[in-house]
Amino acid sequence: KGIKIGYSEGYIQKEALNSYADKIDSIHRILHSQAEYGKMPLGWLDLPIKYDEKELERIKSTARKIKDSSQIFVSIGIGGSYLGSRAAVELLSADSTQILFAGNNMSGAYLQSVIDAIGDKDFSLCVISKSGTTLETALAFSVLKELLEKRYGKEEARTRIIAVTDRDEGSLRRMTEREGYESYEIPGNIGGRYSVLTPAALITMAAAGIDIDAILKGAGEAYRVYDNPRLGENACYQYSVLRNLLYGMGKGIEVLINYEPSMEYFGKWWQQLFGESEGKAGKGIFPATLQFTTDLHSMGQYLQEGSKNLFETIISVENPPADVSIPFCADDLDGLNYLKGKTLGYINKAAYEGAMKAHEEGGVPVISLQIPSLDEHSFGHLVYFMQKACAVSGYLSGINPFDQPGVEMYKKNIYKLLDS
Numbered sequence: 001k002g003i004k005i006g007y008s009e010g011y012i013q014k015e016a017l018n019s020y021a022d023k024i025d026s027i028h029r030i031l032h033s034q035a036e037y038g039k040m041p042l043g044w045l046d047l048p049i050k051y052d053e054k055e056l057e058r059i060k061s062t063a064r065k066i067k068d069s070s071q072i073f074v075s076i077g078i079g080g081s082y083l084g085s086r087a088a089v090e091l092l093s094a095d096s097t098q099i100l101f102a103g104n105n106m107s108g109a110y111l112q113s114v115i116d117a118i119g120d121k122d123f124s125l126c127v128i129s130k131s132g133t134t135l136e137t138a139l140a141f142s143v144l145k146e147l148l149e150k151r152y153g154k155e156e157a158r159t160r161i162i163a164v165t166d167r168d169e170g171s172l173r174r175m176t177e178r179e180g181y182e183s184y185e186i187p188g189n190i191g192g193r194y195s196v197l198t199p200a201a202l203i204t205m206a207a208a209g210i211d212i213d214a215i216l217k218g219a220g221e222a223y224r225v226y227d228n229p230r231l232g233e234n235a236c237y238q239y240s241v242l243r244n245l246l247y248g249m250g251k252g253i254e255v256l257i258n259y260e261p262s263m264e265y266f267g268k269w270w271q272q273l274f275g276e277s278e279g280k281a282g283k284g285i286f287p288a289t290l291q292f293t294t295d296l297h298s299m300g301q302y303l304q305e306g307s308k309n310l311f312e313t314i315i316s317v318e319n320p321p322a323d324v325s326i327p328f329c330a331d332d333l334d335g336l337n338y339l340k341g342k343t344l345g346y347i348n349k350a351a352y353e354g355a356m357k358a359h360e361e362g363g364v365p366v367i368s369l370q371i372p373s374l375d376e377h378s379f380g381h382l383v384y385f386m387q388k389a390c391a392v393s394g395y396l397s398g399i400n401p402f403d404q405p406g407v408e409m410y411k412k413n414i415y416k417l418l419d420s
């Protein structure tokens with residue numbers, strides 16, 4: 001069980017990988033004991049096996065209420081309070097309430113487009129902010145709350161707002177207490193980008209009709225599979241070490257590649273996870289994402305013949321959720337009859353093999369990660385895999401993978417500028 005990992009053996013010697021076995025063993029022990037003693041914000045580490053069942057039931061009942069009352073659900077948040085739920089919605093959204101996202105930028109044109117999309121449909125809001133003070137989120141919430149109050153009156157509007165924030169701190173918590181919104185807590189020991197499996201993302205997922213039990217089950221499976229200090233048996237730790245080795249070889253850019261367009265926002269979530277965790281102290285791999293085969297026809301040129309300071313991590317899906325066969329055409333004018341009866345999935349796999357070989361030959365090492373399917377279970381498993389790999393990568397490079405002083409700096413500056 002678990003993710004199948006492969007790598008370009010022409011670039012990385014097996015011995016080099018294996019030489020990290022002791023280091024990984026001690027990082028594993030440090031990580032798990034720090035979590036046990038609450039020393040770092042590691043609440044996410046054993047969350048999938050310790051989930052509060054009562055809270056899960058409350059989330060599901062909130063989602064049922066939303067479905068009954070609203071055609072549109074607006075999820076308002078940014079960064080770690082946005083990308084995880086968007087990744088899940090883009091990948092797994094069922095036929096349910098339509099989800100719109102707001103508060104993830106400062107564009108008036110974007111917010112107006114959300115208001116236009118709501119139109120005269122029934123809607124509810126979920127405002128998500130761990131700090132409870134983030135400007136993008138607060139501004140979008142204030143505009144949409146006014147719309148809600150005008151539409152339904154102050155009393156009913158209150159019942160159509162859900163707040164997800166810190167238990168005690170921040171203006172959103174204060175507003176929530178005063179107005180009596182239904183609220184959920186983002187645990188203090190789980191940072192924004194590690195909060196996908198908390199209400200920060202689970203409420204939006206449940207409102208989108210996604211099976212959150214299956215997501216947590218997949219994450220629980222990953223917890224067990226990667227709770228293994230032996231590097232040779234742990235694909236998650238191997239991924240961390242391979243990245244670290246490639247960085248040491250001057251490969252400072254990692255390009256995460258997906259062959260399924262629905263994974264675009266998973267890529268953006270991954271980018272935040274690794275970028276915000278590792279980009280510190282003048283070092284860190286720069287995480288980028290591309291969609292293949294789309295970007296093979298644009299960025300493929302750079303990958304093949306451009307600067308050799310990058311490596312690729314390719315996610316492939318063994319059994320994609322749907323497929324289409326190529327039809328037979330009597331006159332064969334398009335010359336595609338040689339592919340008759342073959343599926344796009346089959347051809348996508350051939351493209352994967354072909355591009356990987358070409359890029360390896362062009363000087364780009366590849367790490368491959370194969371997941372079995374694109375369902376809730378696999379999503380939960382993959383999220384957990386990446387979170388743990390990211391934490392271990394941070395420990396390997398000697399930085400704290402759980403803080404984000406650079407992001408806080410931007411937040412402080414914008415408040416200062418707007419206040420002067």
Ligand code: PA5
Nearest residue numbers: 079080081129130131134192193
């Ligand atoms: O990972 C992080 O800490 C950040 O990206 C935050 O998630 C983002 O800035 C939003 O913060 P908040 O949830 O406090 O509104």
